[in-house]
Amino acid sequence: MARTFVGDQTVGNTNRVVGTYGYMALEYAFRGQFSTKSDVFGFGIMILEIEVLRCIHVGLLCVQQRPVDRPNMPSVILMLGNDSELPEPKPPGYFTETDSQERVHISRKPDSFSKNTITMAEVEGR
Structure with a gap:
């Protein structure tokens, strides 16, 4: 849009809005007002x-x-810091999907365990 400005013009108005709505500034898309900030x-x-x-x-x-x-x-740091092509990820892990060995390990109950408790208190005014 900045190319349509004349000379030292910083703001403009148009009756014909063109472009892709997702990339348009709201003031341009709805009111046809554009400026250098529209490009930003x-x-x-x-x-x-x-x-x-x-x-x-x-x-x-x-x-x-x-x-x-x-x-x-x-x-990971390198991948985030440059433009190199990234490999395709394999499916993510899910908590419900485990190997049979892990399942056996998880299903065994420990010999001793502690019971965590919580106390709730409500504060009321007089």
């Missing part, structure tokens, strides 16, 4: 998309079911 809005949305998508992708790599498939922390 669209750029901000684009940056959020790029940073958030990469973070989600790295997060999915970190929660893969098999520990051997998960990256180490130095690799």
Whole structure:
């Protein structure tokens, strides 16, 4: 939008709104008012998309079911800090999905255990 400005113009108005609504500043999309800040809005949305998508992708790599498939922390830092292509994550681990050996270990009851209790108190005015 900034290209449509003339000379030292900093704000403008239009009757014809063009572009992709998700990237448009609200004042432009609804009232046709544009400024150099309209471009900043669209750029901000684009940056959020790029940073958030990469973070989600790295997060999915970190929660893969098999520990051997998960990256180490130095690799995670590198993945977040550069533009290299990321590997496709395998399905994430779920608490309900365990190996049969883990299931046997979890299902065994310990010989001794402690019972945690909690006391609730309500404060009432006089």
